[in-house]
Amino acid sequence: xxxxxxxxxxxxxxxxxxxxxxxxxxxxxxxxxxxxxxxxxxxxxxxxxxxxxxxxxxxxxxxxxxxxxxxxxxxxxxxxxxxxxxxxxxxxxxxxxxxxxxxxxxxxxxxxxxxxxxxxxxxxxxxxxxxxxxxxxxxxxxxxxxxxxxxxxxxxxxxxxxxxxxxxxxxxxxxxxxxxxxxxxxxxxxxxxxxxxxx
Numbered sequence: 001x002x003x004x005x006x007x008x009x010x011x012x013x014x015x016x017x018x019x020x021x022x023x024x025x026x027x028x029x030x031x032x033x034x035x036x037x038x039x040x041x042x043x044x045x046x047x048x049x050x051x052x053x054x055x056x057x058x059x060x061x062x063x064x065x066x067x068x069x070x071x072x073x074x075x076x077x078x079x080x081x082x083x084x085x086x087x088x089x090x091x092x093x094x095x096x097x098x099x100x101x102x103x104x105x106x107x108x109x110x111x112x113x114x115x116x117x118x119x120x121x122x123x124x125x126x127x128x129x130x131x132x133x134x135x136x137x138x139x140x141x142x143x144x145x146x147x148x149x150x151x152x153x154x155x156x157x158x159x160x161x162x163x164x165x166x167x168x169x170x171x172x173x174x175x176x177x178x179x180x181x182x183x184x185x186x187x188x189x190x191x192x193x194x195x196x197x198x199x
Contacts, residue, residue, distance in 0.1 A: 047073040049169060051198030052083060062090040067102070071198070077108040085132070096137045098187075099150075104130035108163070124163040128175055131156050134187060141185060155187055156180040161194075170199035 041047075048070070055065035064087065071081025085100035110116065110125035132155045138148065161175030177192045 042073075046169075049073070049079070049081070049198045051196055053194055053196035055087075060091070062088070064088045067100075067196070069102075069104075069196075069198075071106075077111065079106045079108075080104070081106070094140050096140045098137075099135040100132050102130055102132035104128050122165065124165070124171075126161045126163050126173065126175070127158070128161060128177065129156075129158040130177070134185075136185065153183045153185050153187075154181065155183065157188070157192065159191065166197075167199070170197070172197055 049072070050068075050070050052066070052068035054067075055063065057063040065085070066087075067083065067085045069081040069083035071079050073079045080103070082101070082103035085098075085102060087098040087100070089096055089098065105128070107127045108124050109127065113119070113121055113123050113125065134153050134155055135150050136153060137150055141151075157177040157179055159175055159177040161173055163174075164172045166172055173194075173196045175194045175196070177188075177194060178190045179188055179192075
């Protein structure tokens with residue numbers, strides 16, 4: 001193993017430690033906020049949300065990604081969501097589709113930045129931890145035609161972001177996510193910028 005590989009492994013471990021610490025702090029903050037909340041919990045149907053993200057890239061590379069979700073606010077500052085995904089990728093002699101199933105937990109350690117810094121910006125700080133199963137084409141990922149034609153890999157990602165309220169239940173979320181596990185397949189290039197909309 002050379003120095004570059006050692007540095008890469010060190011950076012990867014450092015990212016995991018930092019993200020784990022951030023998620024732990026956010027979870028404690030969210031639980032503390034829930035304990036001090038005296039408001040009655042909204043009805044179940046008001047705590048359900050829908051949304052997702054759409055990615056489009058055309059030109060030398062074609063990359064189309066659709067990630068719908070349905071979720072639930074289990075606590076005022078903790079949400080869980082899940083959904084399927086589809087990604088079409090074409091570059092040179094590669095022409096493949098990636099199917100996925102993912103679930104995530106989202107924490108809101110800061111609900112309104114304006115209460116901490118009175119700048120007139122009413123934006124939330126969020127943290128997201130997600131687990132995604134990806135179905136890949138053996139032909140392009142193993143460079144051979146073989147059975148089974150497709151195989152599954154697991155991708156774990158986490159990172160911070162902001163959420164801008166757009167209405168009573170809708171918001172625009174911007175996240176920066178890092179891969180926490182090295183499965184040997186470079187599905188994403190760290191960090192991943194993800195923009196999603198929920199309502």
